[in-house]
Amino acid sequence: xxxxxxxAKHFRVHRRPPGLRASLRSLVRREHVTVRAxxxxxxxxxxxxVVGFLGPNGAGKTTxxxxxxxxxxPTAGDVRVLGHTPHRREPAFLRRISLVMGxxxxxxxxxxxxxxxxxxxxxxGLAEAPxxxxxxxxxxxxxLEPLLTKQVRVLSLGERMRCELAGALLHRPDVLFLxxxxxxxxxxxxxxxxxxxxxxNARYGAxxxxxxxxxxxxxxxxxRVLVIDHGTLRFDxxxxxxxxxxxxxxxxxxxxxxxxxxxxxxxxxxxxxxDGAVVTLAVPRAETAAVAxxxxxxxxxxDVAIEDPPVEDIIRAVFAHA
Amino acid sequence: xxxxSRHARVxxxxxxxxxxxxxxxxxxxxxxxxxxAFWMVWAAAGASVYFRFTGTVAGxxxxxxxxxxxxxxxxxxxxxxxxxPNLERMTDYVRLGTLDFLLTKxxxxxxxxxxxxxxxxxxxxxxxxxxxxxxxxxxxxxxxSVVALAAFGLLLGCAVLLLxxxxxxxxALAVVLVAAEELGRVSYAFVELSRFPxxxxxxxxxxxxxxxxxxFLTTYPAAALLGRLDPYLLVIAPAVAVxxxxxxxxAWRRSLHSYSGASA
Ligand SMILES: Nc1ncnc2c1ncn2[C@@H]1O[C@H](COP(=O)(O)OP(=O)(O)OP(=O)(O)O)[C@@H](O)[C@H]1O
Ligand SMILES: [Mg+2]
Numbered sequence: 308x309x310x311x312x313x314x315a316k317h318f319r320v321h322r323r324p325p326g327l328r329a330s331l332r333s334l335v336r337r338e339h340v341t342v343r344a345x346x347x348x349x350x351x352x353x354x355x356x357v358v359g360f361l362g363p364n365g366a367g368k369t370t371x372x373x374x375x376x377x378x379x380x381p382t383a384g385d386v387r388v389l390g391h392t393p394h395r396r397e398p399a400f401l402r403r404i405s406l407v408m409g410x411x412x413x414x415x416x417x418x419x420x421x422x423x424x425x426x427x428x429x430x431x432g433l434a435e436a437p438x439x440x441x442x443x444x445x446x447x448x449x450x451l452e453p454l455l456t457k458q459v460r461v462l463s464l465g466e467r468m469r470c471e472l473a474g475a476l477l478h479r480p481d482v483l484f485l486x487x488x489x490x491x492x493x494x495x496x497x498x499x500x501x502x503x504x505x506x507x508n509a510r511y512g513a514x515x516x517x518x519x520x521x522x523x524x525x526x527x528x529x530x531r532v533l534v535i536d537h538g539t540l541r542f543d544x545x546x547x548x549x550x551x552x553x554x555x556x557x558x559x560x561x562x563x564x565x566x567x568x569x570x571x572x573x574x575x576x577x578x579x580x581x582d583g584a585v586v587t588l589a590v591p592r593a594e595t596a597a598v599a600x601x602x603x604x605x606x607x608x609x610d611v612a613i614e615d616p617p618v619e620d621i622i623r624a625v626f627a628h629a
Numbered sequence: 630x631x632x633x634s635r636h637a638r639v640x641x642x643x644x645x646x647x648x649x650x651x652x653x654x655x656x657x658x659x660x661x662x663x664x665x666a667f668w669m670v671w672a673a674a675g676a677s678v679y680f681r682f683t684g685t686v687a688g689x690x691x692x693x694x695x696x697x698x699x700x701x702x703x704x705x706x707x708x709x710x711x712x713x714p715n716l717e718r719m720t721d722y723v724r725l726g727t728l729d730f731l732l733t734k735x736x737x738x739x740x741x742x743x744x745x746x747x748x749x750x751x752x753x754x755x756x757x758x759x760x761x762x763x764x765x766x767x768x769x770x771x772x773x774s775v776v777a778l779a780a781f782g783l784l785l786g787c788a789v790l791l792l793x794x795x796x797x798x799x800x801a802l803a804v805v806l807v808a809a810e811e812l813g814r815v816s817y818a819f820v821e822l823s824r825f826p827x828x829x830x831x832x833x834x835x836x837x838x839x840x841x842x843x844x845f846l847t848t849y850p851a852a853a854l855l856g857r858l859d860p861y862l863l864v865i866a867p868a869v870a871v872x873x874x875x876x877x878x879x880a881w882r883r884s885l886h887s888y889s890g891a892s893a
Contacts, residue, residue, distance in 0.1 A: 406729070
């Protein structure tokens with residue numbers, strides 16, 4: 308479905324030194340530097356899978372997505388999506404994909420949302436019946452009814468994002484590329500987008516590659532993650548495996564009925580946080596069950612919860628190791 | 630749906646929305662039409678200065694110059710109504726990333742970015758211009774044969790294509806330079822030179838305007854209408870127009886190729 312082999316994308320940028328004299332000189336003797344945005348990236352994604360694409364700012368996520376959608380010509384390597392070479396931008400390929408970017412606009416700002424959808428309908432040459440049913444479904448799922456007559460320009464960020472998603476999915480793409488689709492949305496907005504994307508994937512079996520700096524997006528949608536840093540792939544596999552590999556500890560959260568002396572915890576685990584009656588212990592993965600049982604039997608415990616550390620922390624650990 | 634009808638439908642939706650958006654500002658529209666009419670009459674009256682002591686200037690009578698001025702307003706109106714608003718958006722398309730999305734659609738991006746906007750307020754300007762041209766023809770006292778009319782149609786079509794090609798060329802530049810608000814002035818300056826017949830300019834300038842193809846905008850179509858066109862231009866003008874569109878399209882493709890997308 309998506310096959311990437313040894314993908315590299317370098318940008319040649321003209322370096323403009325500070326200072327008037329230096330910049331005048333650079334007009335004559337242009338200095339170029341090569342930015343290696345993506346280097347030696349390989350992965351394959353089978354049909355229907357949702358994959359989270361993680362990495363810090365400037366890691367090369369957007370660049371990779373642009374190579375996969377045909378916006379950029381790869382400097383080296385092979386990219387095949389749905390059997391096509393993206394940068395050839397064949398209509399048969401473009402008809403089956405969609406790209407949504409949280410910080411960019413796909414819809415024309417000066418048109419009301421309903422007209423913007425009509426434009427998309429005409430662009431994809433959709434017949435009336437499938438268009439209507441797709442639109443009705445999207446309007447219901449994304450709660451767009453009140454937005455349709457408003458100009459895209461005046462919509463709030465969250466409203467616009469819902470419209471962008473609808474516009475991107477009217478033609479029911481088989482492969483969906485999402486670049487920070489929940490950027491800047493409030494908690495409700497993020498939840499709405501996540502639920503919607505999960506439903507869309509379940510309903511149509513679409514392949515989804517998603518970048519986000521909100522771990523909630525990734526944990527809610529993707530079982531598999533790709534982690535990229537400085538343009539190279541650092542991890543490709545199950546989110547659970549990533550968690551296990553990079554966090555030897557789990558968190559045991561104890562809610563106490565009454566205070567206990569600090570030395571109680573010695574030998575049980577490392578205290579990572581004390582918040583009133585709630586004490587959080589970092590416990591080696593293999594011992595969590597035993598420790599929890601001991602806590603319950605020996606201490607005035609109201610509640611014990613076991614959880615993995617936040618994925619943010621784990622990702623940070625991945626990059627720290629690298 | 631075939632490619633052509635798909636593209637036509639998309640533009641129709643965009644234009645319909647533009648007209649619908651302006652209907653609220655009817656007063657604006659009519660005052661704009663009145664203003665355009667005023668400037669046209671002003672220009673026509675101003676031209677009479679040259680004819681105070683003489684019946685012809687460089688072989689053009691006053692009535693014939695009116696034909697050219699009318700065509701100038703026709704083309705300038707088309708430029709303002711159809712080309713300029715699209716050119717102005719180009720920088721935004723690049724900066725806001727809209728161009729990225731257009732390029733991920735199964736659609737001709739050049740057509741969409743170059744034609745999707747209309748400035749409704751200037752849509753009537755070409756009609757006003759053609760009215761002045763008609764007045765000029767009537768005043769000149771020349772009959773217009775069917776052949777002359779057909780030749781005129783052909784040359785006017787070529788002029789429109791040339792203008793379109795220039796716009797696409799400037800849009801290609803806008804993609805590369807990103808900050809390109811100034812580019813709109815270039816197309817204005819180009820059309821502005823066609824306000825009078827090129828013969829009215831001094832000789833070296835005249836030669837340049839023929840090569841740069843300003844003469845193809847108004848002088849040659851007017852000559853065709855007045856039945857005094859060199860017949861070889863019936864071949865040259867389409868060749869120049871088509872050549873210009875081809876060159877502009879190649880430049881556009883080239884600019885997209887080097888376009889690496891504004892980094893997020
Ligand atoms: N058009 C460009 N010209 C030059 N350098 C670029 C260009 N686009 C991206 N880069 C550089 O390539 C690197 C990767 O950028 P990219 O946008 O892919 O990062 P990202 O992982 O999407 O980051 P973020 O999380 O901040 O969106 C960065 O160093 C960036 O500055
Ligand atoms: Mg990015």
